[in-house]
Every structure is written in structure tokens, then in C-alpha cells.
Amino acid sequence: MKALVLAGGSGTRMRPITHSSAKQLVPVAGKPVLFHVLEAIAEAGLTDVGVIVGDTAQEIAAAVGDGSRFGLHLTYIHQERPLGLAHAVSVARDFLAEDDFVMYLGDNFLLGGITKFVEDFRNYGNRDAQILLSRVADPTAFGVAELDETGHVIGLEEKPLRPKSDLALAGIYLFTPAVHEAVESIRPSARGELEITDAIQWLIDQGRRVHSSVISGFWKDTGNVADMLEANRSVLETVEAVQEGYVDEASTVIGRVRIQAGAKVVASRVVGPAFIGPGTEIIGSSVGPYISVSEHCRIEDSEISSSIVLRGCVLTGVRRIEESLIGRDVEVEAFPRPSAVHRLVLGDNSRVQIPS
Numbered sequence: 001m002k003a004l005v006l007a008g009g010s011g012t013r014m015r016p017i018t019h020s021s022a023k024q025l026v027p028v029a030g031k032p033v034l035f036h037v038l039e040a041i042a043e044a045g046l047t048d049v050g051v052i053v054g055d056t057a058q059e060i061a062a063a064v065g066d067g068s069r070f071g072l073h074l075t076y077i078h079q080e081r082p083l084g085l086a087h088a089v090s091v092a093r094d095f096l097a098e099d100d101f102v103m104y105l106g107d108n109f110l111l112g113g114i115t116k117f118v119e120d121f122r123n124y125g126n127r128d129a130q131i132l133l134s135r136v137a138d139p140t141a142f143g144v145a146e147l148d149e150t151g152h153v154i155g156l157e158e159k160p161l162r163p164k165s166d167l168a169l170a171g172i173y174l175f176t177p178a179v180h181e182a183v184e185s186i187r188p189s190a191r192g193e194l195e196i197t198d199a200i201q202w203l204i205d206q207g208r209r210v211h212s213s214v215i216s217g218f219w220k221d222t223g224n225v226a227d228m229l230e231a232n233r234s235v236l237e238t239v240e241a242v243q244e245g246y247v248d249e250a251s252t253v254i255g256r257v258r259i260q261a262g263a264k265v266v267a268s269r270v271v272g273p274a275f276i277g278p279g280t281e282i283i284g285s286s287v288g289p290y291i292s293v294s295e296h297c298r299i300e301d302s303e304i305s306s307s308i309v310l311r312g313c314v315l316t317g318v319r320r321i322e323e324s325l326i327g328r329d330v331e332v333e334a335f336p337r338p339s340a341v342h343r344l345v346l347g348d349n350s351r352v353q354i355p356s
Helices: 033-043 057-064 085-091 115-124 178-185 196-205 225-236
Strands: 002-006 048-053 073-078 101-105 108-110 129-135 143-147 153-158 167-175 210-214 219-221 252-254 257-259 264-266 269-271 274-276 281-283 291-293 298-300 303-305 307-309 314-316 331-333
Touching: 002 033, 002 085, 033 057, 033 101, 033 108, 033 225, 048 057, 057 073, 085 101, 085 178, 085 196, 108 167, 115 129, 115 167, 115 210, 129 196, 153 196, 153 210, 167 196, 167 219, 178 196, 196 210, 219 225, 225 291, 225 307, 252 257, 257 269, 269 274, 303 307
Parallel strands: 002 048, 002 101, 048 073, 129 210, 252 269, 257 274, 264 281, 274 291, 281 298, 291 307, 298 314, 314 331
Antiparallel strands: 101 167, 108 219, 129 167, 143 153, 143 167
16 A cells, blocks of 8 residues: 655645745644654555655655655655646556555644554455545535435535535545546546546445545644644644753743753743754743744744744744744844834735734
């Protein structure tokens, strides 16, 4: 059994972060979402993995390498344009050959992994496809499954205006080679994409066996900032307290806080759950809870919680930052005196809240 990981796409909902970085590499609890995906695949006992890449192929390859760090063998497969999930399956046809496979969207996060679902698919052997479902508040943003009274899948729709259920496709699918015939039989949707929902619906219409599993734990499509922050909070809840860096006697560390080697906490208060990356300095500040600070950052005389701070950021004299995603090498500092003027240097698609 193989795995197919989708790590292409432009990440428009995560701009401006994704103007300069692949969305799959934004860290959750100090680790890129894509790394969580690859670790889940390895834990499920799969080793042969195809990775669909697009415009950010070089960045993805530089971060992930050949997969050996995860115990995997990776094959990078280039998709010229993101023309739908079923199109990705078509592009990967030679790699997938006649093997069963898991398809995992590289910006999706499932707490607890996929091992149980892979084992079920392998052991029962009477399914052409298996889809993972999660109940969501707004099904119109997802592919949606309709089940009959016995729980069998009878229909699927992609981002329907009038959803027939609140069961969203969770971005993790298991297929036999039967899906290739389905992909070849469908046509592009009104969006101009080959939809995986249409391919699965074709299997259902042809009397093929499509099984569903409703996820009981935490799942998120981390395609936007709010969902990324929620995933960060959920993963941080599982962090164990580890102090590998330096904490001086004037500092207080409370709860589950992971301080990586080379990090320094000086005259500060850190409240967990929290992750402090290697080489980061926390000086005279209040940090956490639910904070993930990447490597080589500096937070001085500031307060921040419920946020993700990417590599190389500097925060100086800033009071109360919350629910924020701060990109690489960003500098945030207090203005030296009260002023009615705001000075901003913002990237495309930025969003800023300023007191009136």
C-alpha cells in the first residue's frame, strides 16, 4: 500500500504568509503541518510515498528531503496547476500503479493519526474506497457526504449551497486501483477541476463499495489562519514539559512548556501549553498560553498568547498580542511616543486591526 500526499496549491486563504512560504510548512506546535502528515503515514506502516508539488516544490523538497528522516521513501510528482484532487490522482498514475493507496491532503491535521483506518482498510478487503468524515458547523466550505439510515454513503457533493448533511470529507481517503477508472470517467466541474467527490460518486453509481468512517477526535483543514491557530492549540495540549534550554532564576515556567535546546528565558513568565524553539530568546516578557514560537526569535518586554510566531521574528515592547500568525523575520516594535499616525509596511493581502 502506498501513500499520496498533496502539497501543491497556492494557499490563497493563508496570504500574505503564503506569498513567501508553502502553507504546508507553517508550524503547528513547532512542527510543520506537512511533517505531522508524514509522521502519521509512517506510523501507519506505509513507506512508499508520492508527494504532489506545484509552485513551492523547491521549498517543500528542501524541508522534507528524501523522506529518510521520517522512515519514508519519497517520490516528488509535479502538478503543473492545481486542477482538482482527482487530477492529482491522475498525475500520480504511474507512481500509484496497481497498488492500494492513502491520499492525504498535506494541509490537513488529524490528531491521533490514521493507523486505525489503514488497518481497517487492509484487513476487511471488501472496499473500493473509504472516506473519513467530520461533523462541521459550515458544510458549504467542504465536500459533503450523505449517508443512508445504515451509515452507507449514498451521495457526495463538492461545496454545496444546500448541504444534505453536516459531514465534511476530512481530506484523507483510501482507495483501491478502482479509483483510476473513476477518475478517467468524470469530467471537470463548473470550477474547472476534476473533483474527487465526483470520482467517488461514480464508484457509488457503479455499485462499487464505498465505506465511511466518522472521525471522533480533532481534525482541521488548516487552510486559513483561524483553523491553523485552532490546530496549534489542540496539538499544544499534548505537549510534554521539557526544558532543554536555559531558564534563569528570575523566570517562571508554568504548565506544559517545551523549551528547545539553545533557547533562553530571562526574567520572564511562560505559561503552557507552549513551545519555544531553539535559539529563541524570551526576555522580560509574558508568553503563553497556547503559544508556538519558532527558532531564532527574540521576544523582549512584550506579551503574547494564543499565537504562532515563525522563524526569526523580533517583538519589542509590544503589549498584548493574541490570536495572531506572525510570518518569518517580522519585526514588531512599540512606537516611542503616542501618535495619531500609524506607520505600516504590509505585504499583499495583509490584515491589520488598529484602535480608532
